[in-house]
Amino acid sequence: MNESNSVQRQVDAVYRAESRRVFATLIRLLGDFDLAEEALHEAFAVAMEQWPRDGAPNNPRAWLVSVGRFRAIDTIRRRTRFDASLAELAERIDAAEPDVRADEDVEDDRLRLIFTCCHPSLPQDAQVALTLREVCGLKTEEIASAFLVAPPTLAQRIVRAKAKIRAAGIPYQVPSIEDLPDRLDTVLQVIYLVFNEGYAASSGPSLTRADLSGEAIRLGRLVMELLPNPEVMGLLALMLLQESRRAARTSPEGDLILLADQDRSRWNQAQIAEGRALVQQALSSQQVGPYALQAAIAAVHAEAPSPATTDWTQIVGLYGLLAQIEPSPVVQLNRAVAVAMRDGPQAGLQLLDEILAEGDLANYHLAHAARADLCRRLGETAAARASYQRALELVKQEPERRFLESRLRELV
Amino acid sequence: MKYMLLIYSDENAWTDDEQQRCYQESVQLTQDLHASGKYLGASPLHSVTTATSVRVRDGKRLVTDGPFAETREQLGGYFLIDAQDLDDAIAIAGRIPSVYKGTVEIRPILELTGLPTDQ
Numbered sequence: 159m160n161e162s163n164s165v166q167r168q169v170d171a172v173y174r175a176e177s178r179r180v181f182a183t184l185i186r187l188l189g190d191f192d193l194a195e196e197a198l199h200e201a202f203a204v205a206m207e208q209w210p211r212d213g214a215p216n217n218p219r220a221w222l223v224s225v226g227r228f229r230a231i232d233t234i235r236r237r238t239r240f241d242a243s244l245a246e247l248a249e250r251i252d253a254a255e256p257d258v259r260a261d262e263d264v265e266d267d268r269l270r271l272i273f274t275c276c277h278p279s280l281p282q283d284a285q286v287a288l289t290l291r292e293v294c295g296l297k298t299e300e301i302a303s304a305f306l307v308a309p310p311t312l313a314q315r316i317v318r319a320k321a322k323i324r325a326a327g328i329p330y331q332v333p334s335i336e337d338l339p340d341r342l343d344t345v346l347q348v349i350y351l352v353f354n355e356g357y358a359a360s361s362g363p364s365l366t367r368a369d370l371s372g373e374a375i376r377l378g379r380l381v382m383e384l385l386p387n388p389e390v391m392g393l394l395a396l397m398l399l400q401e402s403r404r405a406a407r408t409s410p411e412g413d414l415i416l417l418a419d420q421d422r423s424r425w426n427q428a429q430i431a432e433g434r435a436l437v438q439q440a441l442s443s444q445q446v447g448p449y450a451l452q453a454a455i456a457a458v459h460a461e462a463p464s465p466a467t468t469d470w471t472q473i474v475g476l477y478g479l480l481a482q483i484e485p486s487p488v489v490q491l492n493r494a495v496a497v498a499m500r501d502g503p504q505a506g507l508q509l510l511d512e513i514l515a516e517g518d519l520a521n522y523h524l525a526h527a528a529r530a531d532l533c534r535r536l537g538e539t540a541a542a543r544a545s546y547q548r549a550l551e552l553v554k555q556e557p558e559r560r561f562l563e564s565r566l567r568e569l570v
Numbered sequence: 571m572k573y574m575l576l577i578y579s580d581e582n583a584w585t586d587d588e589q590q591r592c593y594q595e596s597v598q599l600t601q602d603l604h605a606s607g608k609y610l611g612a613s614p615l616h617s618v619t620t621a622t623s624v625r626v627r628d629g630k631r632l633v634t635d636g637p638f639a640e641t642r643e644q645l646g647g648y649f650l651i652d653a654q655d656l657d658d659a660i661a662i663a664g665r666i667p668s669v670y671k672g673t674v675e676i677r678p679i680l681e682l683t684g685l686p687t688d689q
Contacts, residue, residue, distance in 0.1 A: 279656060326678045327571040329655035337657070 165210040172218045173202060178295050180222045182267035185274075186330055187223070188230050188251060191292065191320045196233065197226035204229070227251070268293070269384040270330050272377075276345045277328045284319035285348045287312055293380075294373050304370050305355065342385070346393050346449065349377045353397050357404070371401055388443035392450030395436035399456035402429035414561040418465040430460045451480045470500035487518040491525050503535040523552035527562060539569050572610065572679035573659040575649040579672020580642060581617055588671075595667040596647075603651060603662065614647035643672055650679075 177198060184194035201222040205214075215221035234248040275288040286305075290296045302312040322328065333341040356370025378394040406420040437457045440450035455476045462468035477493035490513045498506020510529055519525040530545035546566040553559050584592070593614060603609035621637040637644065649666065653659040656676070663674040 277656075279660075325680075326676075327573075327653075327655040327659070329657050331655075331657070333657065 165214070166206070168214055169202065169205050169209060172205070172214075172222075176219045176222065177202070178293065179268060180219055180226065181292070181295075182271040183223050184226050184230070185271060186267050187227050189330070190324065193230050193233070194226075197230040198222075200229040200233075201226035266332065266384075268380065269332055272345055272381065273332055273341060274323065274328060274330050276341075276348045277323075278341070278344050279326060279328060280319050280322060282348070282351070284315050285344070286351055287315050288319050289348055289377070290352065290373065291316055294377065296373070300369075342387065342389070345381060346389060349374050349381070350393060350397070350449075352377070353400075357400060371397070371404075375401065388440040388445055389447040389449050391436045391440040391443075392447060392453045395433040395440060395453035396449055396456055398429045398433035398436070399453060399460055402426040402433065402460065408557070412557055413564075414557045417459060422463065425460065430457075433457060434460065446479075446483075448480060448484045451476055451483070455480075465499075468499070470496055474500055487513060487516065488522070491519060491522075491528060495528055498532055498535075503532045507532040507536065521552055523549045523554075523558070523562075526552065527565075530565070534565075534569065543569055571655060571659075572650070572652050572681070573656075574677045574679055575651065575659070575663050575666065576645060576675040576677065577647045577649075577666060577668045577672060578641075578643040578675065579646055579668050581644050581646065583671060592667045599665055599667075600649075603649075608651050608653055608658075608662070610652055611650040612648065615645065618644040646672070 180201070181194055181198050184197050185191060188194050188197060204225050205218075205222065209215075231248050231252050234251070235245075238245045238248060272289065272293055275292055276285045280288070287301055290301045291298065298313050298316065299309050302309040305312070332338075353371050353374035356372070356374060375394070375397050378390070378397055382390045382394050402425050403417070403420060405426070406422070406424040407415050407417075409415055433453065434457050437450065437453045440446070441454060443450075455473055458469050458472050458476070473496045474493060477489060477496055481489045481493060491510065494506050494509035494513060497509055507529070510525070510532065513519060514525060514529065526545045526549035530542045530549060533539075533542035533545060543566065546562055546569070550559065550562050550566070553562060596612065596614070600609055600612050618637045621635075623634045623636060623638055625632050646668065649662070651659065651662055653662060656678075659676050663669060663676055666674055668674070
């Protein structure tokens with residue numbers, strides 16, 4: 159009884175540690191997601207049966223890949239009786255080298271899987287769902303509830319994506335050197351989207367869904383391990399530095415607390431230290447990208463013991479650089495807010511009104527909230543009220559709405 | 571895998587010179603593809619103003635002037651290729667001269683048994 163419990167625990171531990179790696183290698187060997195998934199489960203079923211009797215193998219991962227592969231060949235051969243075209247497939251897989259060796263090859267399999275799941279020919283919501291499902295091993299129901307969609311909708315999204323991978327011939331490979339920057343960009347976008355969905359849920363009653371952010375950070379670490387590129391470092395640093403403020407950014411009632419009002423002793427110093435070290439490394443690489451710059455801005459905030467002692471000159475400069483390599487009205491908005499902190503609200507308001515006049519941010523609630531705050535600091539109560547009201551018309555998230563309402567009430 | 575690359579662009583946006591150059595470069599591309607064993611077929615199409623549409627409904631054949639659908643960009647030609655995978659097909663699509671003016675849509679070929687073969 160105890161003996162079988164301990165083997166059960168051992169199989170469970172191997173499943174948690176190795177199942178995604180085994181899965182990635184099986185996809186490479188079998189060339190099909192569903193076949194690989196089936197083979198993975200069969201391999202673990204055989205392990206449950208054999209390991210208690212014969213003892214666990216020395217290299218459980220290689221054993222599982224090998225058993226899964228043979229089981230898949232058997233499955234295809236059985237189906238061959240009904241579909242002759244499968245015979246060739248079974249022969250091809252059988253003839254291929256069952257190379258399950260060096261650890262780095264296995265890690266390459268995981269990197270291939272990430273690039274397949276984040277292929278630009280898949281719609282972005284499918285990229286996200288597929289990455290969380292196939293790379294992270296999350297259950298369909300877990301992903302559906304995290305993104306507030308019905309499980310059948312999400313399941314269908316995944317089924318369609320897998321069908322497209324098969325029919326359109328989306329390859330299972332790390333992109334060529336010339337395609338790598340673009341393709342890596344898509345991967346980083348997916349990871350940051352998952353992080354943001356966990357950090358600042360786009361709608362709904364709860365401000366954060368910590369599990370998704372944790373999953374995104376794990377993905378970021380995995381990609382950095384496999385591909386230590388400065389933008390990967392920058393993204394991981396950015397996520398860690400934002401995550402370090404999680405405990406301080408909401409009140410016990412779930413209300414939003416602005417950066418300036420946060421209790422900085424509650425910031426996670428281990429995450430800040432790791433994030434800062436990564437920022438340094440990314441900035442010294444000579445090819446500074448948008449993630450590294452955003453991480454550098456977050457690092458300047460993290461270094462300041464209080465809002466007043468923040469190095470706003472450096473933050474304004476970093477936003478200026480960011481606006482050069484990635485021109486966006488939201489970056490301009492953030493720069494205007496930093497200018498207001500450095501030179502006073504009047505200077506910030508002037509810049510902000512120029513940006514609003516461009517029209518791109520007319521329906522962006524944070525632009526109106528920022529304007530309201532600057533007017534409030536200048537004592538222009540009527541203008542502040544109008545801007546808070548405009549922001550309230552546009553806001554979608556409950557805690558942000560409560561925050562804006564309380565600011566509006568505080569206006570005399 | 572076989573792919574059909576469908577080339578769409580606004581016909582009126584081409585000068586005669588541009589069109590001639592596009593044809594020449596496309597012919598060169600077919601030669602390159604043929605040399606690497608990836609060429610199955612390719613051709614530009616005459617203007618959409620020469621199009622005729624046919625449908626049979628209730629046993630009656632209806633012939634109308636013009637394309638199936640009036641769109642801002644029109645189907646102007648195609649490449650039929652045998653590529654390694656979608657990434658290979660994307661790379662080839664990026665070498666079609668019209669990609670700089672219009673859009674190339676990549677569609678995987680659905681293999682059907684029983685079709686006549688050239689060999």
